[in-house]
Amino acid sequence: MSNGLRIGIAVCVIVFAIIGLMYRGVQIASQEVVMVSDILGNPSYYAKARSGMRLGARVSDKVIEYRNEPSIGFKFSVHDPLDISRDILVDYSGVKPNTFAIGRDVLLEGSFDGNVFHATVLLTQCPSKYRASSDESPL
Amino acid sequence: MNIYVSIDAGHVALVLSCLLSLYASFAGCIAGFFGNKVFLHSARNALLVASLSLAIAFVFLSASFLFNLYKYSYVWQTSSNDLAWFYRLSAVWGGMDGSMLCWCFILSVAIACVVSSKRFLLESEFIWFTCFGGITLSFSNIITLLFASPFRLMAGEFVPVEGKGLNPILQHPAMLLHPPLLYAGYAALSVPYLYCISALISGDFSTKWVNASRVWGLCACGFLSAGIFLGAYWSYIELGWGGIWAWDPVENSSLLPLLSCLAFIHTGRIYSSIGSFKRLTVIWGCLPYILAVFGMYITRSGIVQSLHAFGQSEIGEVLFIHFIILITIFIISLFYRWNKLKSDVLWDKWRSVEWIFFILSFVIAALLVVILVGTIMPILSKLMLSSVHVVGAKYYNLVTTPFFIVLIALFAFLPIVNLRKWRVGVWLSHIGFVIIAIFVAISCIYKSSHEFELSIGARKEIGVYVLKLENVTNLKRNGHDALVANVSVMSKDNELIDILTPELRIYRVYPDRDEITSEIAIHTSLLADLYVAVAGVEVTGRNMTDAGNVVGVRNGDFEKVIFRVYLTPYQIWVWIGGVMFVVGVVFVCLTPKLYRFQKLSGTVEL
Numbered sequence: 001m002s003n004g005l006r007i008g009i010a011v012c013v014i015v016f017a018i019i020g021l022m023y024r025g026v027q028i029a030s031q032e033v034v035m036v037s038d039i040l041g042n043p044s045y046y047a048k049a050r051s052g053m054r055l056g057a058r059v060s061d062k063v064i065e066y067r068n069e070p071s072i073g074f075k076f077s078v079h080d081p082l083d084i085s086r087d088i089l090v091d092y093s094g095v096k097p098n099t100f101a102i103g104r105d106v107l108l109e110g111s112f113d114g115n116v117f118h119a120t121v122l123l124t125q126c127p128s129k130y131r132a133s134s135d136e137s138p139l
Numbered sequence: 140m141n142i143y144v145s146i147d148a149g150h151v152a153l154v155l156s157c158l159l160s161l162y163a164s165f166a167g168c169i170a171g172f173f174g175n176k177v178f179l180h181s182a183r184n185a186l187l188v189a190s191l192s193l194a195i196a197f198v199f200l201s202a203s204f205l206f207n208l209y210k211y212s213y214v215w216q217t218s219s220n221d222l223a224w225f226y227r228l229s230a231v232w233g234g235m236d237g238s239m240l241c242w243c244f245i246l247s248v249a250i251a252c253v254v255s256s257k258r259f260l261l262e263s264e265f266i267w268f269t270c271f272g273g274i275t276l277s278f279s280n281i282i283t284l285l286f287a288s289p290f291r292l293m294a295g296e297f298v299p300v301e302g303k304g305l306n307p308i309l310q311h312p313a314m315l316l317h318p319p320l321l322y323a324g325y326a327a328l329s330v331p332y333l334y335c336i337s338a339l340i341s342g343d344f345s346t347k348w349v350n351a352s353r354v355w356g357l358c359a360c361g362f363l364s365a366g367i368f369l370g371a372y373w374s375y376i377e378l379g380w381g382g383i384w385a386w387d388p389v390e391n392s393s394l395l396p397l398l399s400c401l402a403f404i405h406t407g408r409i410y411s412s413i414g415s416f417k418r419l420t421v422i423w424g425c426l427p428y429i430l431a432v433f434g435m436y437i438t439r440s441g442i443v444q445s446l447h448a449f450g451q452s453e454i455g456e457v458l459f460i461h462f463i464i465l466i467t468i469f470i471i472s473l474f475y476r477w478n479k480l481k482s483d484v485l486w487d488k489w490r491s492v493e494w495i496f497f498i499l500s501f502v503i504a505a506l507l508v509v510i511l512v513g514t515i516m517p518i519l520s521k522l523m524l525s526s527v528h529v530v531g532a533k534y535y536n537l538v539t540t541p542f543f544i545v546l547i548a549l550f551a552f553l554p555i556v557n558l559r560k561w562r563v564g565v566w567l568s569h570i571g572f573v574i575i576a577i578f579v580a581i582s583c584i585y586k587s588s589h590e591f592e593l594s595i596g597a598r599k600e601i602g603v604y605v606l607k608l609e610n611v612t613n614l615k616r617n618g619h620d621a622l623v624a625n626v627s628v629m630s631k632d633n634e635l636i637d638i639l640t641p642e643l644r645i646y647r648v649y650p651d652r653d654e655i656t657s658e659i660a661i662h663t664s665l666l667a668d669l670y671v672a673v674a675g676v677e678v679t680g681r682n683m684t685d686a687g688n689v690v691g692v693r694n695g696d697f698e699k700v701i702f703r704v705y706l707t708p709y710q711i712w713v714w715i716g717g718v719m720f721v722v723g724v725v726f727v728c729l730t731p732k733l734y735r736f737q738k739l740s741g742t743v744e745l
Binding site (some may be wrong): 026 | 509532534
């Protein structure tokens with residue numbers, strides 16, 4: 001067997017190993033990106049979903065309730081950025097992030113039980129991206 | 140009044156730079172296809188004046204921030220009267236418009252540095268460098284001028300007396316330098332790309348342009364790594380989540396060019412020393428800048444969801460066209476010269492150093508692929524499936540770990556196999572890289588997080604430490620209210636080790652919005668960081684987890700404080716490794732030997 005062939009076989013084995021590694025990584029860490037309208041449009045499907053979900057939404061002013069028992073957490077409602085007519089209730093276990101506020105865009109990771117989205121991760125978008133949608137005037 | 144007139148010149152300067160860079164592209168093309176020296180010289184001069192114009196535009200924008208000229212919408216949105224002068228300057232790149240102008244300016248400086256020099260390039264290479272330099276600068280100028288101009292006026296020509304202010308968490312010393320350092324890195328990466336393309340088109344396979352572009356690659360590596368480490372430090376200190384890296388698309392976009400630049404620096408060394416790795420060097424020379432522009436596209440177009448993204452905007456489409464043009468020019472040029480890019484030394488004659496550099500290239504390529512696939516997973520899944528999927532940190536931790544282990548081994552091994560030739564800077568940067576990789580892995584694996592409430596006088600055991608909440612005070616300071624928790628850090632034997640004062644700050648942002656930030660407190664030792672953040676408070680008679688409502692509460696009324704605490708082992712070693720890496724790269728960049736290029740016969744006379 002020539003050296004070239006040996007190297008070719010070695011490279012193929014490594015490439016297949018990398019593909020396998022990526023496949024396994026995607027299997028354990030993949031999350032479907034959903035919006036409020038997706039969940040409300042097909043709640044039974046998302047209630048049965050096995051893999052986790054990432055919900056991108058905007059915090060609405062309808063519900064914000066804090067609790068300290070049995071663990072620190074709070075409930076709040078979110079809606080799609082472009083459709084404020086329909087809200088979904090989110091239950092988050094953990095301390096409120098400093099940058100969390102009504103009207104702020106958030107990313108939530110968790111699962112849906114048919115009524116409430118149970119979030120295990122709550123991330124608010126970085127303020128460096130903040131930019132008014134138009135040249136708003138303070139007048 | 141004079142200031143107003145002169146500031147408007149910023150917009151004029153931006154327009155002028157745009158026109159001049161377009162002209163330089165056109166004149167460079169004419170010079171390239173017809174060998175016309177008059178057009179070459181005018182293209183070069185146009186690029187130099189375009190750079191000067193952008194410098195003027197940048198200075199005017201900075202001046203408009205210093206003088207609080209809120210007639211500009213961008214200044215009004217990102218600055219305020221009470222900001223310190225240095226934060227007003229950093230507000231220049233605090234939003235998308237100013238950051239695009241900053242990027243254009245630094246890119247033009249990099250291109251101008253090369254075209255103003257008489258050395259390093261053959262005349263044919265110089266022509267194509269000028270042409271493609273003009274094209275690259277034109278795209279950045281067009282995007283800034285048409286889609287993200289910071290010189291747009293307020294609607295109705297109204298001039299407010301106060302701005303909305305820079306977000307409090309961006310008011311940090313690290314943010315003074317983090318963005319411009321990254322832009323400087325990306326701009327420096329454009330030079331190896333332009334060198335490679337120019338050399339391919341003109342058929343120059345000598346080592347001179349490789350040496351020159353390696354210097355730019357090293358500078359880019361220094362700027363990018365310094366920018367990334369400052370960003371990571373800011374994230375750790377300012378965001379209150381106790382982490383330094385979240386595998387966010389924006390973060391990955393800065394890591395991919397840095398990794399590929401590292402590959403270029405190493406393969407380029409083999410090319411310049413024995414004439415091997417020519418194809419690899421050209422590929423690695425072009426990829427970092429292509430990846431930098433691709434990163435800008437995916438983060439600024441909104442196509443990939445990010446915590447940092449600058450939101451969906453029109454510039455994504457133009458950036459995508461720019462990316463396609465860059466990659467098309469690269470692929471066509473590479474295939475055009477593929478057969479002539481043969482190595483002078485056959486691979487079965489390689490020494491151990493060449494093999495190590497080859498494996499290094501392979502490992503970095505594999506890292507790029509797995510990180511890139513994760514970053515663009517939403518796009519891939521949308522194309523292949525009916526739904527959009529993302530992958531989180533679990534994916535990256537799993538798929539990158541084997542490659543980082545090999546990289547650690549290679550970076551540790553390289554100085555040993557080639558001991559005599561290595562300089563202090565190379566040693567420092569290699570050891571720094573190994574320290575970073577090892578201690579990032581250890582701190583991630585063994586980091587523990589704790590969220591709990593403490594009443595005044597109560598204690599909590601965290602690892603080998605005991606925390607005791609002594610008292611809470613509500614302070615009114617210039618520009619913000621602060622809730623300060625006095626926390627004693629003790630050993631289990633009740634021996635006082637440190638007193639920490641983590642704060643919650645409530646900034647009143649113009650006109651009526653509150654921004655809450657955590658000022659975290661850290662007890663640092665060589666073994667671990669005890670990272671303490673105040674997450675909320677409870678006041679007697681009220682359940683007040685929302686810390687924004689503490690303004691005006693009397694000091695004696697605080698009942699409990701909610702803390703978020705992280706115990707991170709060996710965190711300080713990550714920063715030590717980072718400093719060693721950056722200082723090492725700076726040392727290498729300052730090595731006089733790097734700049735001893737012989738002037739080429741037939742170089743262009745300007």
